[in-house]
Amino acid sequence: METVILIVVIALVVLGAAGWFVVGSRRKGVPPAPPRTPVEPGVGDEAAPPVEAPRRTVDTVDLPETSVVVPETSVVVPAEPELVPLEVPEPTAGRLVRLRARLARSQSTLGKGLLALLAREHLDEDTWEEIEDTLLTADVGVAPTQELVERLRTRVKVLGTRTPAELRALLHEELLTLLGPDLDRTLKTARHTGGEGGDRPAVVLVVGVNGTGKTTTTGKLARVLVADGRSVVLGAADTFRAAAADQLQTWGERVGAHTVRGPEAGDPASVAFDAVKEGIAEGVDTVLVDTAGRLHTKTGLMDELGKVKRVVEKHGPVDEVLLVLDATTGQNGLVQARVFAEVVDITGIVLTKLDGTAKGGIVVSVQRELGVPVKLIGLGEGPDDLAPFEPSAFVDALIGD
Numbered sequence: 001m002e003t004v005i006l007i008v009v010i011a012l013v014v015l016g017a018a019g020w021f022v023v024g025s026r027r028k029g030v031p032p033a034p035p036r037t038p039v040e041p042g043v044g045d046e047a048a049p050p051v052e053a054p055r056r057t058v059d060t061v062d063l064p065e066t067s068v069v070v071p072e073t074s075v076v077v078p079a080e081p082e083l084v085p086l087e088v089p090e091p092t093a094g095r096l097v098r099l100r101a102r103l104a105r106s107q108s109t110l111g112k113g114l115l116a117l118l119a120r121e122h123l124d125e126d127t128w129e130e131i132e133d134t135l136l137t138a139d140v141g142v143a144p145t146q147e148l149v150e151r152l153r154t155r156v157k158v159l160g161t162r163t164p165a166e167l168r169a170l171l172h173e174e175l176l177t178l179l180g181p182d183l184d185r186t187l188k189t190a191r192h193t194g195g196e197g198g199d200r201p202a203v204v205l206v207v208g209v210n211g212t213g214k215t216t217t218t219g220k221l222a223r224v225l226v227a228d229g230r231s232v233v234l235g236a237a238d239t240f241r242a243a244a245a246d247q248l249q250t251w252g253e254r255v256g257a258h259t260v261r262g263p264e265a266g267d268p269a270s271v272a273f274d275a276v277k278e279g280i281a282e283g284v285d286t287v288l289v290d291t292a293g294r295l296h297t298k299t300g301l302m303d304e305l306g307k308v309k310r311v312v313e314k315h316g317p318v319d320e321v322l323l324v325l326d327a328t329t330g331q332n333g334l335v336q337a338r339v340f341a342e343v344v345d346i347t348g349i350v351l352t353k354l355d356g357t358a359k360g361g362i363v364v365s366v367q368r369e370l371g372v373p374v375k376l377i378g379l380g381e382g383p384d385d386l387a388p389f390e391p392s393a394f395v396d397a398l399i400g401d
Helices: 001-025 101-117 125-137 142-159 165-177 214-227 244-255 268-282 300-311 331-343 364-371 391-399
Strands: 202-207 232-238 260-261 286-290 319-325 349-351 374-378 386-388
Touching: 001 300, 101 125, 101 165, 101 319, 101 391, 125 142, 142 165, 142 364, 165 391, 202 214, 202 268, 202 300, 202 331, 214 232, 214 286, 214 319, 214 374, 214 386, 232 244, 232 268, 268 286, 268 300, 268 319, 268 364, 268 374, 300 331, 300 386, 319 331, 319 364, 331 364, 349 364
Parallel strands: 202 286, 202 319, 232 260, 232 286, 319 349, 349 374
Antiparallel strands: 374 386
């Protein structure tokens, strides 16, 4: 009996295990083995055809049409540089007359002050001292002031009665004499033809202390020459001031003048030499060289200015050395003038900012100090406010009509 029970238990266990295996296989997705088909007689020795595995079908997905956009390649054609129309400078003849009102406003203290003093009924010693003080305040200088006062005293005594018209004529004549009307104020800017030096342009060096308007004056001088029918090359030899070359080039482009420049902080003498060389190659009338604004207290820099002149003279003599002075500096300008005159042979003076000061007498004192004439005066910020100095027109502006 116990044996029978044991056999039954074993059978149940086997049946249970088999059922668990079948159920587990189905859960795992393992298909049951297909039933074997009976083989027909006579064909048992042939291989059964292979059972093909079920093919997996992939659903086709309609993808959106993608259009490939090819970017258009645009060829950038560089625009032609815009041609800046050249400016036509005002004629230099009579410029000072046209600027007379501007000059008269700043110099009225000198001319009208002297006329008012001379018109007094009694010219005693106090009055003559006031006349002398007026002249000194206007920077006429001690020696020229004493000369003028002595001549006025003598002529007023001889004249006797003094009408306003007579006083004006008297003062006009004496001031004109003081300015040196016979001095040669022409600018030597004509091209050299023939002779020992051959055909070459005139060379003008522009010197002066920084702040006097030297580079601007060089640009305005180019306009003066172009207005007079000259062709010009500019030399930017002020290599110590970063903006000087750009500034000068802008002035030149306005009137069609080529500017020769070098590297910043380069050798000024080399730039000046190249500028004259370029002027010779182009066959221009005048080469203007803007030099560095030397401080008159810097001996080494002043020596370099002398070097610039010597190097330029390898092409031929320098025709003009123009010293630019700020009229508002008064007697300090005379100190600068003395030092520059020791380094280079100054041939002319350019007085700038003369419309901004009542010290018009600086024209007289600087001429006496250097023994060279004032050739140009600056009377404003406009491009054509640089005028050839005309002594008679200057005196007319001082004392009025």
